[in-house]
Amino acid sequence: MDLKKQEDFLNNIASKLGRPRRSGVEPPKWESKPYLHLYEGKSHEELIEDFITNLGQLNTKVDRISRDQFAASLGNVIQDFEVRSTVYWDDEALDSLCLSDVLEKNQIDAFRWDPNENEEEMKQRTAHVDLGIVFADLGLAETGTVVLFNGGGRGRLVSLLPPKFLCILSEKDIVPRLTQAVQKVHERVSEGLPACINFITGPSRTGDIEMDLAFGVHGPGKVHVILLKDE
Amino acid sequence: MKVSLFITCLADVFYPKVGMNVVEVLRSYGVEVDFPQDQTCCGQPAFNSGYHKEARESARQLIKAFADSPMVVTPSGSCASMIRHYYPDLFKDEPEWKERAIELADKTYEFSEFLVHVLKVEDIEAKFPAHATYHHSCHMSRGLGLKGEPIKLLGQVEDLEMEDLPYCNDCCGFGGTFAAKMSDISEKMVDEKIKNIETTGADVLIGSDMGCLMNIGGRLRRLGKEVRVMHVAEVLAEGGQK
Amino acid sequence: MSAHPLIFNERVDKALADPILKKALPLTQDRLRGGRINAAEQLGNVEEWRELASQIRSHTIANLDSYLEELVTNVRKNGGHVHFAATSDDAVEIITGIAKEKNAKSVVKSKSMVSEEVHINKHLEDMGIKVVESDLGEYIIQLANETPSHLIAPAIHKTREQVREMFSKVAGRQLSDETTELTAFAREKLRQEFLQADIGISGCNFAVAESGSVVLVSNEGNARLTTTVPKVHIAMMGMERIVPTWNELDMVVSMLTRSATGQKISVYVTGINSPRQSEDSDGPEEFHLVILDNGRSNILGTAYQEALNCIRCGACLNVCPVYRHIGGHAYGGVYSGPIGAVLTPLLGGYEEWLELPYASSLCGACSEACPVKIPLHDLLIEHRKDEVEMGLTPFSEKMAFKGFGFATSHPSVYETAVKLAHSGMGFLAKDGVISKGPGMLGGWTDVRDLPQPAKQSFREWWKKEGKGRNQ
Ligand code: SF4
Numbered sequence: 001m002d003l004k005k006q007e008d009f010l011n012n013i014a015s016k017l018g019r020p021r022r023s024g025v026e027p028p029k030w031e032s033k034p035y036l037h038l039y040e041g042k043s044h045e046e047l048i049e050d051f052i053t054n055l056g057q058l059n060t061k062v063d064r065i066s067r068d069q070f071a072a073s074l075g076n077v078i079q080d081f082e083v084r085s086t087v088y089w090d091d092e093a094l095d096s097l098c099l100s101d102v103l104e105k106n107q108i109d110a111f112r113w114d115p116n117e118n119e120e121e122m123k124q125r126t127a128h129v130d131l132g133i134v135f136a137d138l139g140l141a142e143t144g145t146v147v148l149f150n151g152g153g154r155g156r157l158v159s160l161l162p163p164k165f166l167c168i169l170s171e172k173d174i175v176p177r178l179t180q181a182v183q184k185v186h187e188r189v190s191e192g193l194p195a196c197i198n199f200i201t202g203p204s205r206t207g208d209i210e211m212d213l214a215f216g217v218h219g220p221g222k223v224h225v226i227l228l229k230d231e
Numbered sequence: 232m233k234v235s236l237f238i239t240c241l242a243d244v245f246y247p248k249v250g251m252n253v254v255e256v257l258r259s260y261g262v263e264v265d266f267p268q269d270q271t272c273c274g275q276p277a278f279n280s281g282y283h284k285e286a287r288e289s290a291r292q293l294i295k296a297f298a299d300s301p302m303v304v305t306p307s308g309s310c311a312s313m314i315r316h317y318y319p320d321l322f323k324d325e326p327e328w329k330e331r332a333i334e335l336a337d338k339t340y341e342f343s344e345f346l347v348h349v350l351k352v353e354d355i356e357a358k359f360p361a362h363a364t365y366h367h368s369c370h371m372s373r374g375l376g377l378k379g380e381p382i383k384l385l386g387q388v389e390d391l392e393m394e395d396l397p398y399c400n401d402c403c404g405f406g407g408t409f410a411a412k413m414s415d416i417s418e419k420m421v422d423e424k425i426k427n428i429e430t431t432g433a434d435v436l437i438g439s440d441m442g443c444l445m446n447i448g449g450r451l452r453r454l455g456k457e458v459r460v461m462h463v464a465e466v467l468a469e470g471g472q473k
Numbered sequence: 474m475s476a477h478p479l480i481f482n483e484r485v486d487k488a489l490a491d492p493i494l495k496k497a498l499p500l501t502q503d504r505l506r507g508g509r510i511n512a513a514e515q516l517g518n519v520e521e522w523r524e525l526a527s528q529i530r531s532h533t534i535a536n537l538d539s540y541l542e543e544l545v546t547n548v549r550k551n552g553g554h555v556h557f558a559a560t561s562d563d564a565v566e567i568i569t570g571i572a573k574e575k576n577a578k579s580v581v582k583s584k585s586m587v588s589e590e591v592h593i594n595k596h597l598e599d600m601g602i603k604v605v606e607s608d609l610g611e612y613i614i615q616l617a618n619e620t621p622s623h624l625i626a627p628a629i630h631k632t633r634e635q636v637r638e639m640f641s642k643v644a645g646r647q648l649s650d651e652t653t654e655l656t657a658f659a660r661e662k663l664r665q666e667f668l669q670a671d672i673g674i675s676g677c678n679f680a681v682a683e684s685g686s687v688v689l690v691s692n693e694g695n696a697r698l699t700t701t702v703p704k705v706h707i708a709m710m711g712m713e714r715i716v717p718t719w720n721e722l723d724m725v726v727s728m729l730t731r732s733a734t735g736q737k738i739s740v741y742v743t744g745i746n747s748p749r750q751s752e753d754s755d756g757p758e759e760f761h762l763v764i765l766d767n768g769r770s771n772i773l774g775t776a777y778q779e780a781l782n783c784i785r786c787g788a789c790l791n792v793c794p795v796y797r798h799i800g801g802h803a804y805g806g807v808y809s810g811p812i813g814a815v816l817t818p819l820l821g822g823y824e825e826w827l828e829l830p831y832a833s834s835l836c837g838a839c840s841e842a843c844p845v846k847i848p849l850h851d852l853l854i855e856h857r858k859d860e861v862e863m864g865l866t867p868f869s870e871k872m873a874f875k876g877f878g879f880a881t882s883h884p885s886v887y888e889t890a891v892k893l894a895h896s897g898m899g900f901l902a903k904d905g906v907i908s909k910g911p912g913m914l915g916g917w918t919d920v921r922d923l924p925q926p927a928k929q930s931f932r933e934w935w936k937k938e939g940k941g942r943n944q
Contacts, residue, residue, distance in 0.1 A: 002556075006545065009557040009766065013538040013712075016773035025539035027532060027717040034521035035727070054737075115754040122754065123702075127668065143738040152752035156701050160694060178727060178738065182719040185744070189684045189719070192551075195749050195756050196701070199742035204694040206656060207734075208610035208626065210497070210633050211504050214656040217609050218663065219694025219741065238931045240881075244894050245924050247931035254939060266935045268888075271881040277874050279835055281857025281866070285878030292882045369836035402794045406834025411916030413831060415489055418920040419798040420834070449921030452906065 038142055039176035047141035048171050048227070054144030055225060058202030059215065062225040064171070070226070071102045074166075077131075077224050078106050081164045085109040087126045088133035090153025094168065099133065113155035123157060132158040132220070136169040138184065139227075142177035145201040146225065151194035159200060165220035167200070172230045232350075233263045235300035237293070237339070239307045240272035241441045249441060252468035253306045253342055259471065260350050264304075269296040273310040278317060279407050290318055294331045302349070303339040306464055308371020308439045311341040316374060341371060343380040343439060343463055355387035357470030364396040364433040366403065366424075366447065368440035381439055381463050388470050394431035398423070405446040421450045428458060435459045437466055481805065481828040488803040494630055498800050501629040505791040508735020509842065516731070526728045527846040529721045530782035533713075537773070540682040540715050541764065547685025551747035553760040561591040561767050568674070568707060569596055571761060575705055577671035579603040581663075583691065583699040584611050584627070585676030586785060587709045587765055589620065589807045590820075593674065605666045607695035609659055613639065622801030622809065624787035625733045630800055663695070673699035673757065677710035678785075679725055680762070683718040684746055687762065690729060692740045700745050706757035708745070712764050713781040725784055728844035732786035768820040776855050780815050782845040789839035789849055795832055804829065811839035811849040818856055823865055830856035869912070892933070894926035901925075 014021040039047065052062040063073045077083070086103060088094055090112050103110040111125060126132070134154065138147035146167045150156045159165055175181060178199075185197060204219030215221040234257065238250045254264050274289030293314070297303050305311050318332035346352045365382060372378045385393055404410060404420025424447060428436055436451075436458050438444045448460035461469075479487065488494055513519040533540055545555040558564035564587075572580065580602055582588060594604045594615075606615040610628035614621060616639040621627030628636075637650040640658050648654055678690045687708045689696040700706050716722050730736045749756035772781055790796045790810030801809035806817035806826065814833060818826040830853045839849040860866055880887045901907045902925035910918040917923055931939075 005557045005559075006542075006555070009559060009712075009764075010538040010542055012559075012766075012770050013541070013773060016770045017535065017537070018774045022536055022539040023542060025536040025717075027529075027721060030525060030528070030721075032521055032525045032528075034516075034518055034525055035723075037518065038516075113754075115752055117754070119754045123668075127664070140738075145738055145742075150753075150756075151750060155753075155755050156697070157755045160697050160701065178723045179720075182723045186683070186719040193684055193686070193744070193746040195745070195747045195753055197744040197746065198697070199738065199744075201738050201740050203740070204692065205740055206609045206693045207504075208608070208613065208628055209631075209636055209652050209655055211501055211626070211629070212633075212652040214652045217656045217660050217693045217695075218607070218698055240891075243931045244891055244926045247927045247929060247934055250931040251934060251939065266932070266939065268932065268936075269884040271884060271887040272877075274881060277877055279854060279857070280870070280874065281854065281859070281861040282874040282878070283858050283861075285874045285881075288878040289881035292884065296884075369834075369838070373837040373841050400838065401797075402834045402836030402838065404794070404834060406836065408913070409831070409834045410920075411913045413485075413795075414916040414920050416485060416795055416798055416832070417834070419489060420794050421921070423794075423797075445924070446921060449917075449923055452922040453908070453920070 035177060035179055042176070044174070047174050047176055050141040051139050051144055051174050052227070054142070055202060058144060060144065060202045060223045060225060062227050064227040064229060066229045067097065070097050070228070071105070073226050074102050075106060077166055077226070078108065081131060081222055081224065083108060083130045083164065085129040086131040086133055087111055087113055087129050087158050087162065089135060089155065089158055090114055091135050093135040094133065097168070113153055113158050115152055126157045127161045129162050131164045131166055132160070132162040133166045133168070134159050136167050137173065138181050139169045139174040140177050140181055141174055143201050145178070145199050147181050148198040148200065149194050150196045150198065156196050156198070159198060160219055163216060163220055164222040166224050166226065168226045168228065170228045170230065232261070233265070234302040234304045234345070235297055236264055236266050237270055237297065237303050237305035237310065238266070239305055239310045239441070241445065242306055245445065246441050246462070249306050249462045249464055252462070252464040253304070255468045255471070256464055257304065260352065262350070267296045267300065273313045275310060275313040276407055278313065278321070283321060287321055290321055290332065291328065294328070294335050297335055298331070301338065303335065304342055304345045305339065306342045306439070306462055307441065308341045308368050308375055308377060309442055311339055312370040312374030314339045341375060341377060341439065343384055344375070344377050347380040347383055352384065355384060355467060357467050358389040359466050359470030360390035361435045362392045362394065362433050363435035363437050364394045364428060364431040365399070366396065366436055366438040366443055367399050368438060368443045369402050371439050372400065381437070384463060385437060385466065388466060391466070391470070394433050396431055397427045403443045403447050405443045407442065410446055421446055425450060425454070425456065433458065435461055437461050437463055439463055484803040484805055485799050488799040493632055494800045497629050497632070498797055501623070501626055502791050502797050505626070505734060505787070509732050509788055509791065512731040512735040512737065522724070522728060523844055523846050526724050526844055527782065529716065529724055530784070530845045531779070533716060533721070534773070534778060534781045537713065537715070540717055541712065543682040544680050544685055544715060545762070545764070547683070548762050551685050553685065553748060553762055556761060556763045558763055558765045558767070564591045564709065564763055564765050564767070565593060565596045567763055568593055569600060571705065571707060572597060572600065572602055572672060575671055577602055579605065579666065579670045580672045580674055581605050581607050581667055581670040581699050581703065582611070582674045583676065583689070583696040584608040585674065585709050586624065586807060587676055587711050588674060590767060591765070605663065605670070607663050607667065607699060609656065609693060612659060612663065616643065620802070620807070623790060624785050624808070626787070630802070667698045667702045670703045672705045672707060673703040674707045674709065675699045677708045677714050678729065679722055680710055680715045681719055681722055681744070682715055686744045686746045688722060688726070689743045689745070690726060690739045690741070694741055697741055697743050700743065701756055704757055705759045705761070706745070706748070707761040707763060709763045709765065712766050712769055729784050729786050732788040732842070732844040772819050777815065777819055777852055779847045780812070780819065780852060782847055783812055783816070784845055786844055788842040788844060792838040792842045794834065794836060794838065804832070811853070812847070815849055815852045815856070823860060823863065827860065827865060830860065873913070888932065891930045894930070895928050898926055
């Protein structure tokens, strides 16, 4: 029944297009690459600077630090954002920064997004903490975007429900622009994508009331990025 | 150099002086001008209203009228754009006429375009003491991509002070039959245009399409405003006796 | 399409008389178009971007059956459900069916124009289900019981005072008209709705065929909440909103956000690739993709096919001088502005939408702005042509253009007409000016003066004196 509907639907398209049904079409190689000039010839250092500048224009501070400065840097964010509670990803990259220890030292009511915990409780808790902390997979220089491949301990709600958001990123993972990020997604299609991929660029915003810009209407209204220098 | 003038129906009937001024300016550059009497209208009113059969009738006539002309010059960005963009398509099912349409399209120039790109005029000898602004008509600036040309010419006119017109890319509300069919919307558009003209403080509004100028000028008059409305050719010709 | 109580002219009159619109529309337009222009200048080579984006869209539409098949195969492979809806009724049946099966009490929605097309809110509400729009602008107009007036800024016709009044009523306390306070209230209120909702209904900015993904573009984050918090997610997509692979997505997303608001990218671009996976403890357990035709397939293979390239950025609305004055509601359909004037008659028929193709001065600003190069104003001419060929235009107009065609193809007739113009219109003129004309002329002279045709036409002058003066 459903399949018949599908066939009718698709056959109708083919017939309106005035040709037999097509299947398995692949896109051509697009010769034009209009985005190239935006980053061609830029050094990685320049890309990092672009990333920082672009986020700066979106009300988002980026601290570029070495790993051993992480505790201090996080301490500053906690102060700046007046954080008392937080939820963070269950993620090796965060563990390697001893995140939970630092949080404990700062007397933060912190909990890990643990897929084995009761889901409803985690959701409620996440909705009420001050800050969500994640470790991003990629950063896009042109836009100041961070890319999150969610899944498992890397819960989608962590970067969404709390009013403030801290994203940690390794500067080696900064790529020029969306082009490289979608290429990486494209390459991962065959092995299966996570349920959700997020591209996040600064704080949640709206202009729906008289075009007057306001932050945090649904997602986090304050965003901070800690950029780890490559060692 | 020899050119034929396509006067356009609007200038023929309402603004013959614009045509005379075009002839005068072209002749002052040693161009020989003729006027094929069999020309009528480019057909745009019919075309834009969806009467393509009738538009084709007009178009055929125009193509025939200018068949022997080496080049055609017209004081209207809109009519030039009609010929250049829509004629070939209008005859897409008639290969022979299509070819003739393309031929006409290729040799037709808007007035300022002709002066700047064909005659390569660099030193206008005109003096026109006035405070003016320029209206970019949509079909000329978007349709033909001609924006700098009239400005370049006017910039060479002595004592003519040109002001930038705010929102210069916005339509004045003419749109052919639109001005009559949707006159209440058109009214708001032309009023906004006039408001912008007034902020420049200009005494003269210069343009390249008598359709727009008839609209803006007619509204200015209705509102009792003093701004004078002129075609580029009029400015160049009137300023010619320096 | 909606059954609207007013005819086109009445809607226009109403809009033109609305002082709030008069203030809000130019303001919004200026902001949004300014943003787009800045973004284009930053790119430097925006024409190349438009060209590629247009090629991508055209290729996709030309192979729509193949890409849709690939898409739905992948959606199913990823554990999602696929529903094809040939008509608006089909879509309603599918969605209400899911709601019934899930025993849903409440639904949250993020912005979806397709859902407006099928009036899903009304149908769900008729079943006793609470429906909450979560995009701030959509929430505002839902409270006002209105429809969106702009593709990306649905509530631009509402002032902050109006928003304050509506929000205060919901809050049960008096709010100030500070934007921050109003948005904070919306956050708090809508957050409760999200946490309770049984179903989230989203639109679909683009589906990606190669991975079976639905990609949503938003600034507020409500699209993320809609597709993450409720147990069931339904995405409603117009059948043309698809790209072959993630690589093409790059181009269309880049053009969408730059053309819509001038942002290089929106705050959130979210790829939904499947329902939650076994190791996840958030995200919906069920994912449904509803693919809607609703008249779109009738556009395929016609002169209007390019209209399906539209990525709903709103740029054509933001540059349209007609939209600037009448706003979105006057168009009467779900889609407004130039794309609405093109699309609505195609989806809803000329019978109801006869005037829309004439709501344009054909200035071409829309076509110039469109990031996927849809020749919008040419398509409006095409509509007018079709209306003429179908005999839908008034008799007097037909006669007038018949005469026009005859005169302009018979130079001697034309010449006589030109000669008679001055004296023929003399009875209307005073001091060389006509200020009240009959018939079509009346529309002109209602607003402006018309010069009396010159005493001597150019062609007469030429014959008499112009000719001989070549040097
Ligand atoms: S028609 Fe073009 S400009 Fe208008 S909304 Fe669609 S994509 Fe944007």
